[in-house]
Amino acid sequence: MLDLALLRRDPERVRRAAARRMTGAGFVDEVLTLDVQLRAARTTVEQRKAQKNALTAQIGRAADRAAEAGRLRPEIAALDAQIAAAADAMPGLEAQIDALLADVPNLLDDSVPDGASEDDNVLVRDCGPPPELPFAAKPHWEIGEALGILDFDRAAKLSGSRFAVLRGAGARLSRGLINFFLSRAHERGYTEVVPPFLVSRATMWSTGQLTKFSDAMFRDVDGELFMIPTSEVPLTALHRDEILAPGTLPLHYTAYSPCFRKEAGAAGKDTRGLIRQHQFEKVELVWLTEPERSSEALERLTADAEALLQELELPYRVMLLCSADVGFNAAMTYDLEVWLPGQQTYREISSCSNCTDFQARRSQIRFRREATAKPELVHTLNGSGLAVGRALVAILENYQEADGSVIVPRALVPFVGFERISRNGD
RNA sequence: GGAGAGGUGGCAGAGUGGUCGAAUGCACUCGCUUGGAAAGCGAGCAGACCCCUAAAGGUCUCGGGAGUUCGAAUCUCCCCCUCUCCGCCA
Incomplete structure (x- = not known):
């Protein structure tokens, strides 16, 4: 607000x-x-x-x-x-x-470029031209179904469209990714949290998800509890209605959570594969900082997310979102986009935003600089570190072999316990 | 789900209709004291909003809301949350 x-x-x-x-x-x-x-x-x-x-x-x-x-x-x-x-x-x-x-969105940071659509987002840095595979790259749904680790048909039987079943090595790879992300976040000073995945209307409102995005969320029949669309919500609202003591900031939180989205406005978009699901998994990174340090914090938060892609040796680029593409809560956003050779395109795998005092005002999250100082609003930041499903997609497509098998990224091997996914691999 | 107890300032804890936004203690801030510290002493110490050059002033808030009253932290009703016991359950 x-x-x-x-x-x-x-x-x-x-x-x-x-x-x-x-x-x-x-x-x-x-x-x-x-x-x-x-x-x-x-x-x-x-x-x-x-x-x-x-x-x-x-x-x-x-x-x-x-x-x-x-x-x-x-x-x-x-x-x-x-x-x-x-x-x-x-x-x-x-x-x-x-x-x-x-319903008024946050003020944009001065460094946000003007633009009319996502096409006007600005490339900040990349890893050079994406590598070409020496054979025709397949999309992840073909790879995954052939390997028996992704099952969209049975997911549709269980729940309808926009759901997936992960099986065997796919499920284990997903779990390994979560563990890898959380471990790295811990090493970088984030406090791990297991938050509620259902939150109250007041909490949803406090982080800016309501009332503008109520169509995007699943809720219980009474409408009093909402399934979180991202753990940004509980992590940011953790200190709602608090005045943090001097020396408390900055706070860094991370959480793994499932995320639930209706994707109401995305009919017909990304209907194949794991990219856009009603339920997906994500490790989130959230910062609470003093106002004057939030710009620097956004760079560090983004770097933390990027480090994961670097360690997984996945080609990616960093985009600075233009004025038309920055979300409601954010003043400034970097998207990390990973290269997907099977689809010959970059896809968002993390979105790192400085929400300045916008959420803090709604949430009344304040701090004191000195014991006797007046309370001031904190700045909140959030970013994915990373989206699990999309990371899995990126691994399948980038690490696919000509014979249909998939190599596990070196950094991930200790977390998943195997080096290659082959047909009928469990 | 049933029964009971309870929710007061950063914490502890008084306060059952009237100068109570709230005693007292702890914590905290500033000062005195000290070679320095502790102790001691003195002062300060909730938040939001309105008004406003400033100073001063005002309104609201004792879990949330509604009510009774000239007047509510205190009485009534509804809701929320916490704790204990019982039931159920991963």
Whole structure:
């Protein structure tokens, strides 16, 4: 959520930001108008309440309270009427302001390039031209089904489209990847967490998933618990409504979790293979930092995710998302895209974002610089480190052999316990 | 799921209708003291919001919400959470 005080102080900046996001800026004037009305009403209410409180205190001090109460009752009743009248419009005004503000995305960082679509994302670095395999590379679904480690037909029988069954070496490779990612995160100073995979509406709201993305999430029938679309949600909200003591920051958390997404807006897109599933697995990295250190933190978080791809020896590139492609919560985002030879394309395998104070304001995550200092909002960052299913895809496609078998990346062998996946491998 | 107990400031813990936003202790901050430290002494120490040049002032918050009352941490109702016991279960 944007800072209402900033909107008051510098509406022009908010308008410019909206223009870069290619969203309307009409909300700026709407909010400002409502805000003026709300504050006027609030001031009146508070003044009348102060008068009333003074009279009430007078009764409390009186020798004969009953008599004093009787004497002042008409005056107090008159004030009550004025308070009620002035307060009448306030809940409506507050609700309108909240509703408008709740759907406004974060301000973009100055370094985010302007752009109209993902085609305008900027290449930051890559590993040179992607290596060519000496034979016709197959897509992972063909490799996986031939090896008996991916089974989409039976998954469809169990759950419908956009699900997969991993079997034998595929399941073990997936587990090994999770372990590898978590171990590396631990080595780099992240505290591992096993969070709830179902969270409350309030938690979902606090990290910016609601109300704008409610269509994207699975929830229980009462609608009170939501299946997390990423463990960014519980990790970021871990310190919701807290004031962190001096010396606490930065905090680094990592969690493995399944992630659940309806993919409602993706009909017909990525329908083959493991790329876009209703359920997938991910190891997430989350930072909470002081505001002035979040830019540097994004570089380090991204480097942590990149190190995993480097160690797996997978070709990838780093893209700086343009203004049209940066997500709702983020001020700036790097996507790591891994090369998939079977599909002759790069695909996102990690998205690393600096959400500045946007989620922290919704979540009320604050810190003190000194024991006596006023609380300030933290900055939150998150990134995948990495998406497990897509990493598995990348390994199958990049490490496939002409005979249909797949070599396990060297770094991963200690984690999975085998060096090659062959037909009917378990 | 059933029964009971309880939710007060960073922590502990008073407070059962009236100067209570809240005693006291601990922790913390600043100062005095000291060669330095401890102890001791003095002062300070919740958050949000409104108003505002500043100073000062005001409103709200004792799990959340609604109610009774001139006045609620304190009384009533609903909800949430925690703990104990029983049941069930991985």
